[in-house]
Amino acid sequence: MLALSMVLGSVATVPGVAGAAPGYLKDVDVAHVDGDLYMTAALSQDGSIQVQPMICQTDTFEETCNPRGWATVGRNATAVQITTLRYDTVLLVARLTNGQTWYRKGACDGVGCSWQSWNNLGGNVVSVSTGQDFGTPCADIAGLSPGHNVYTARVCGKAWDGYEHSPAHGWKSLGGKLTQVSVGNDYVVGVSANKSLWWYDPYVGDHGSWQTGGGQIRQAVAAPNQEFCGLASSNQMWCFEKEARRWYRVGGDWRKLDDDQPIGISRNWSFLEKGVKDDFADIGGTVNQVADDRYLQVGVSGSGRLWYRTSYCGYNVWYPG
Numbered sequence: 001m002l003a004l005s006m007v008l009g010s011v012a013t014v015p016g017v018a019g020a021a022p023g024y025l026k027d028v029d030v031a032h033v034d035g036d037l038y039m040t041a042a043l044s045q046d047g048s049i050q051v052q053p054m055i056c057q058t059d060t061f062e063e064t065c066n067p068r069g070w071a072t073v074g075r076n077a078t079a080v081q082i083t084t085l086r087y088d089t090v091l092l093v094a095r096l097t098n099g100q101t102w103y104r105k106g107a108c109d110g111v112g113c114s115w116q117s118w119n120n121l122g123g124n125v126v127s128v129s130t131g132q133d134f135g136t137p138c139a140d141i142a143g144l145s146p147g148h149n150v151y152t153a154r155v156c157g158k159a160w161d162g163y164e165h166s167p168a169h170g171w172k173s174l175g176g177k178l179t180q181v182s183v184g185n186d187y188v189v190g191v192s193a194n195k196s197l198w199w200y201d202p203y204v205g206d207h208g209s210w211q212t213g214g215g216q217i218r219q220a221v222a223a224p225n226q227e228f229c230g231l232a233s234s235n236q237m238w239c240f241e242k243e244a245r246r247w248y249r250v251g252g253d254w255r256k257l258d259d260d261q262p263i264g265i266s267r268n269w270s271f272l273e274k275g276v277k278d279d280f281a282d283i284g285g286t287v288n289q290v291a292d293d294r295y296l297q298v299g300v301s302g303s304g305r306l307w308y309r310t311s312y313c314g315y316n317v318w319y320p321g
Helices: 001-006
Strands: 025-034 037-044 049-058 063-067 071-074 075-088 089-096 101-108 114-115 118-120 127-133 138-144 149-156 170-177 182-183 186-191 197-201 209-214 218-223 227-231 238-242 246-251 255-259 264-265 271-274 281-282 291-293 296-300 306-310
Touching: 025 075, 025 296, 037 075, 037 101, 037 296, 037 306, 049 075, 049 089, 049 114, 063 271, 063 306, 071 089, 075 127, 075 138, 089 127, 089 138, 101 149, 118 170, 138 182, 149 186, 170 197, 182 218, 186 218, 186 227, 197 218, 197 227, 227 255, 227 281, 255 291, 264 291
Parallel strands: 025 291, 127 182
Antiparallel strands: 025 037, 037 049, 049 063, 049 071, 075 089, 089 101, 101 114, 101 118, 127 138, 138 149, 149 170, 182 186, 186 197, 197 209, 218 227, 227 238, 238 246, 255 264, 264 271, 271 281, 291 296, 296 306
């Protein structure tokens, strides 16, 4: 326990107690828990992990969000992600400086979350991606080893009947070798060394297999409706329809994708998001990191500050968080 406290810290969140805003931020993520409650997770440049509940209430014409204050829940991290396991449980996943992956569950009550102890998934990965497994109280985690081999792990909360649902299993090889990997919409997807799109389909063969859509892209992510999107050398977004097996152009001028979704940063540092089909929207702002869940979008500005907006009524107004 001493080693765990030294690496990640043993700080628990006290719901409703406001803390100071974190220092210069490196990354941010957000998860809609249930009802009005969202949980924001941020990684500071010094490696500390911060969390903040946000209560977003709607009326007929607008949604107003109330940041509830920051708390420190870990240290010495190089990456952090948050996702929802079920309506009262969130999952915080952190990759440490030594390449290990740890996770921590939060029990939420409508106004905030209290945090259980950190648990070690072990391993040695250079990148990590976490996505909710829809229809189950579980999250799938994918990572790349230093040799770019693909590994997956899984963490679950309690099932809908209240019983624990296969709490966790550590890293196991998924085969394949990629230069980038992402989890989303129930798929593990990535890009190979020759910039081709690949995804793992668990329903092909007896045990699943890797499938390819070809192409020349970087930063592949899974999109809704069994589509996969990435950025071409022109910095435009292209997407691949899995069923029709065809590519189509979305366009835009993208610096990068973010949050394991078809959202990202424009050449002018604004927030871009893919539309329903072959279009995209410029959400505005001046950010270099973004995340999105349900109606809440969060971003990190060039000064390392958190900003947020709500898409409930489509107003393009950003607020400091």
